[in-house]
Amino acid sequence: MSHNLFLGMYTFGIKKLNTPDSKRIEINDFLSNAYPDDDNKFTKGFVQNLIYLIDEKTYKNERNTHGAILEEKSINSSRRILDILIDGGTTGIKQFIIDESGKKRILSDSEIVGPKFYARIWMPANTKTGYLFIQKYGSFSIKPIFDDIIKDVLKSKGYNIINNSIKATTTKARQKEFLKRSTIRDIVIVSNRSSHETGAADAASAEIRLKNIITQKNKVVGKTDMEAALKNHGFSIGRRDYDIKATYQNKIDDFKEERTIMLDSSEETINVIPNILIPQSCIDADNYPIFSKMQDFVDKEMIQVKKEAKI
Structure with a gap:
């Protein structure tokens, strides 16, 4: 090999x-x-x-x-x-x-x-x-x-x-090709300390991992998608700032590649450098x-x- x-x-x-x-x-x-x-x-x-x-x-x-x-x-x-x-x-x-x-x-x-x-x-x-x-x-x-x-x-x-x-x-063309061929393995919501909590005890940072997310091909999953997915399971994030990390899997010519990246949901772009x-x-x-x-x-x-x- x-x-x-x-x-x-x-x-x-x-x-x-x-x-x-x-x-x-x-x-x-x-x-x-x-x-x-x-x-x-x-x-x-x-x-x-x-x-x-x-x-x-x-x-x-x-x-x-x-x-x-x-x-x-x-x-x-x-x-x-x-x-x-x-x-x-x-x-x-x-x-x-x-x-x-x-x-x-x-x-x-x-x-x-x-x-x-x-x-x-x-x-x-x-x-x-x-x-x-x-x-x-x-x-x-x-x-x-x-x-x-x-x-x-x-x-x-x-x-x-x-x-x-x-x-x-990398080039934008390479990024689009990676996204087109990829599937999402899991998504992590990284919740930071809330700037709105004044009287309560300090809110610790937390991570919520969502698996088996179904997305459209060539689509970047953003905060709106995450909030909808949580709501579907009876949860909500509330007034809290958070970031999103997603692990994309791409398989080509028997080579399997994974990239965990921060998602820029505001611009519907993906900042990833594939091999x-x-x-x-x-x-x-x-x-x-x-x-x-x-x-x-x-x-x-x-x-x-x-x-x-x-x-």
Whole structure:
């Protein structure tokens, strides 16, 4: 049974060091100011700085939890895209390899244990957002490497990442598709302390779990639905503030995914970041990503990103 491979999508903004996060700058301005003497500021400037850190030597993140070395790269200057394949994984702990006979070979805490990973960095023109796509094995990701490597490149030029973090994101199309294919396993009503009770003893917070909720396809369950469901069983929440958490189940290609999320009933939207399952056509016999096929796969994902972001 092969491991499931997924694609994570992330975004980041850029600001000058020691300035507030509100001072977000355009990608064009960053490249122009950071690399004034380079003809191609993305390829000869930003990309070369980044590649230098992982090419022909091991890069380890600041916390020494992950490490990597470059295996393959592809640069598209006109699209401002860097695709890389790296050998990387965990480090910083003593690990061991067990063969079929049960014998162990101990690895030192300075060695890196892990498979191959594909990643793409995209710095589109005339926007204030950089994009990062990272392939992962189930929940095993090397995002900590990219958190630090991008920060290292930016700080070497006097810049930093907005909010000091590269945030997971997805497209609205992916969210709608997840909701369309999903069923609700259960819903939890999280009741906070009441602001209306003055003379009574403090009202403790509580949770009410509702199971087997029947909903229409592609519909977000909101507070009105919850109050109606409780009323149907002879209960009411009364004058109390509360939030709603729902666990959605989605099954595709024998892969079952669960996401517990807060529901924004006021806007009838759902804020969920589902996994992007990588098709078998992009995976080789060793269960590694195929570099060229992954490039094509991410190209298709970028079409929707451009459409929604109006890039």
